[in-house]
Amino acid sequence: MKNKYMPTAISLYMNYFVHGIGVIVLAQNMTFLAKQWGTNAAGVSVVISSLGIGRLIVLLVSGMLSDKFGRKPFVVLGATTYLLFFAGILLSHSIVVAYIFGIIAGMANSFLDSGTYPALMEMFPNAKGTSNVIIKAFISAGQFALPLFVSFLVASNIWYGWSFVICIAILLLNIIFMVIAGRFPAPNADAKAAAAAKAKEEEESVADVKSPGNIWFDGVLFILYGYISQATFYLVSQWLSQYGASIANMGDTSSRALVSYYSVGSLVCVFVTAALAKKAVKEIQFLSIYTAISFIALLLMYLFPTAMVCSIMSFVVGFSAAGGVMQLALTVMSSFFPKGKGTITGIFYTAGSIASFTIPLFTGMMSTNLANIWLFDIIIAALGFIVTTIITVRYYHLFKHSDSKTNEEAQEGAA
Template identity: 55%
Template sequence: MKNKYMPTAISMYINYFVHGMGAIILAQNITFLMQQLNTDKAGVSYVISALGLGRLIVLFASGALSDKLGRKPFVLLGMGTYILFFGGILMSPNVTVAFIFALIAGMANSFLDSGTYPALMECFPEATGSANIMIKAFMSAGQFALPMIISILVNNNLYFGYSFILCLAILLINGLVLFKLQFPAFKAVEKEEAAVEIEVNHKANLLIEGICLILIGFTATATFYIISVWLPTYGQEVANMPKTSSLQLISYYSAGSIASVFITSILVKKWIKQVRFVIIYPLFSLVTLTVLYFNPTPMICILSAFLIGFTAAGGVLQLALTTMSELFPTSKGKITGIVYTSSSIASFVMPAITGVISKTSVSGIILLDMGIAAVGVVLALVVNIRYNVVMKKAA
């Protein structure tokens, strides 16, 4: 039987295609923004850091409110605030104003997450892992498409702002469509989940597997964030790749992420529990980063870009969130807020930390990523052990 919420889900996925472009659009247009804002790379980096800060400010509160007020208002609020960002950046005369609009973009991301992730779990209660990991596919598709769009604009000497206007137009049209679509009755689902909590939730331990999953929100985000930002620099300065080739590494990274999403969603749906990937992928990321650190060649950089995209950016964060929702079945909005608050902290502090390290050694950034991935493996090992215990007792 066809799921009546499929149009709603597709509309929400389109938002994340735009979000994928929005997450990198400032970095991709750094040269143009330096001219518009009358600043340097450090100034644009400062603006980019506002994305993580804005996300962090409202995420937990919006997650809790999503459980009380519903999913649809927060999805629409996220779309509206994202429209403000795309339009506002183009009108920003300086770094301060641009920082404010980037802060709004971070908030928009939080609003979308708070409404979309719980809504998708409620749209597809029998395939929550696959439903959530598809978000990453649409994000990666957006990140894959934007560099090509910008290349077309640059090669034809067109206004760089058309990429922002395109995102704004997609959101505006999609918002008009989504406004008329139906969302699942979240309150009725929560009543059913309350009964599940009595059976399962008291056996799960927030101070053990709960804390570990929250911290995985940090390690998973930090692992792929560092690569997505610094791998082109590493390829150029350490592996001696030409600049154009080093920039193409992000395309390989995005391709790996897209491939992972589809393969993982199939495996999660039919054969392997999502919690297993929470440890498998960070372990492969750690191995890949280790090889990259000790063998910085152009070919290794290309392979590493794809593999890190596959294992780190392919949905570990989404699978950790789904695992936490399974262990702690009630208040999906709050759970989303907690895990993504941890993720937001990573996206806010990593630019500062890696920026300092880059002044002395770009290789040191990869070494830092190795350490973060190793911590993620240990955390995931604890989660898997506890998952086995909890689910055995619940059976």
Template identity: 40%
Template sequence: MEMINEDHNIRITGKRRLSLALFINYFVHGMVLIILMQNMLSLAHSWLTSIAVVSYVISGIGIGRLIAYPITGILSDRLNRKTFVLIGMILYIIFLSTMPFASNIVFAYTSAIIAGIGNSALDSGTYTTLVEINNGSGRSTVFLKAFISAGDFLLPLVIVFLSTHHMWFGLSFMLPALILVLNLINISSIKFPKVREIQQEETDSEVQISPIKKAIATMGLLVYGYTSMALMLVFTQWITLFGSKVLGLGLITSHFLLSLYSIGSITGVFMISLILKTKRCEEILVVILNLATVISLLIIMLAHNQLIVELGSFLFGLSAAGGVMQTGLTIFMKLFPKHHGTVTGAFYFFGSIASLTVPIITGFLSTKGIDVAFSFSLIISLVSSSFVILVMMIMKSTKE
């Protein structure tokens, strides 16, 4: 009996150490997501070019994702999760350690593409591992969002500190690179679960569904991969201008709307995690949160009271950016228990399409007016809600 308890404690300790290592990677990932945008002026000065060219280089990350997601997803199912986590970390280290020294745009754009591929490899190995070590629960994947937000929050403070003390901007790249190097040493000695053993356990309880319904649900979840990412992109890109130009709010208040979105996002992470800890109800939870997103956008667009608009921004962050996208991926994995990596790659491939197309679409719409560009988020939200309701109905029918 003592031997059994000891083995159980070892497994629990290994699981916690693995989870923490993966969370640390996504703390750095949160920094990587914004590091080029936050250093645009410094990079433009270093390359003797314009901010517009730096913006063009940033698009390389999206290109890297689009190229890699279909490949890394499939291969992570056939090889092993740890390999792709390590590949993702190494590629991020290469990106972070070379970008400040980039001497020309071609080199910089190549480095950005490497970051996009690293992002893809990291997602394919991480989301699948967290779901698999938690018996199919997506609760831990929701926590990734909290660590991403923490990285988003810390990096601008680091950059301000470096600027204030007249220190080299490249140190903002070296810090996350150092964290990854240390975590790479740590994670190299951690044992990952074997994919085939996990897949066999989940296949035994595989969702029984007709091919037609499965195809419809798959289409709905792929669309959701696009819409869930698109919603966050439209909001973060346009809420400040919408607040100041359309709602007539002050500049500080308009920026505060984005801060409230971030606070709502972190609140949503803990709320969703708590709910999923007590009950496995991913399908109904995603529907409720999507409908709450529609309501929050209507509040922001129709209300003429500052406090109510601020409440709407908080609610949007909680419902649309608190981990609901990751919860949608967990539902997708239930449909294909033997292909977690492939599903993750496909889901985030559609999210990457949103990253490329949404700025173009909203940029065109903004020529008609800032309110028109922001209203695109309501259309996306309605489409998103329609598809997740359809998926929930299909998944519910398999349990009856």
């Protein structure tokens, strides 16, 4: 709490509380929006897919530019464009206009990612993984609160648009704070400091410090996982309520509550991960374990689609697939490629944006059979386990020498 960047960090996290709402707000208000746009559930799914297009358009470029021009402009731009999305959806009366604002939402998410993830790693250089995983806590908080709020609006027969208006108000306050008082470190300041320290110790120049990862092998693995991890939890967040209602024969309120259980699971995971990270458990050690758990949980929901199993496994899937594993993977990727955090953030989340675009299109075509949608997610989760296992093996191969050297130094210090 003594960190001078803490007020700015809190503001950054609040943007992701709103983002958590933005990810599922269209799906949670699907009935109302379909009527407003003169379409059906499949049409709303097409609009949801537009968020992935928006991310894909600007994410890689914005990541590179954030390394060059700093993080603050992209955070402010992201919050501003997100505000336009929430207002635009309320005012749109056709699927075409809604699709345009969906693209704007995807762009907003990209701007936020390219500025926020690198900024937090630079603000908290000794707790990079934890600071990034906390983002997921705020996303999960938004995803937990929205279904409950929408259920309240429906039960009270209150206009659905209040779920959008509240987000507009939060973003407006955040933008004002960020412009007036937001403080950010210099881009890649932590990497430069680490390189300078290494140069001082080993009498090497900063330019001689090389990335340990192989861009064509390790880079491709992380890109694949960026797609897979986003696809796994994005599919669940969009279709969980419908799966509970149609396959598990749950009522409207209880099926919507599945998303809240899922969000609680992701929140719990954030705190568990943060606690373990303080005990020197490395980010890499979580990846394959969490993906294996999510695969098993999804499989159980498919094999035993009862209300009880869906409720319990929604929590487990939230814990394992949406509790920050994607953010942990990004932190691990920054170990493989330590220079240019904005660029690698752009590359990693570009893969995720492709998932955000393609998954709703695939599932929209399968919307008549929700069991097939779930089977599709099980296959994706299985592939995720394979990829993270390979990443883990690569990590210990590349960093085995440095880890053993660190352990030897620690033992010498203790002696």
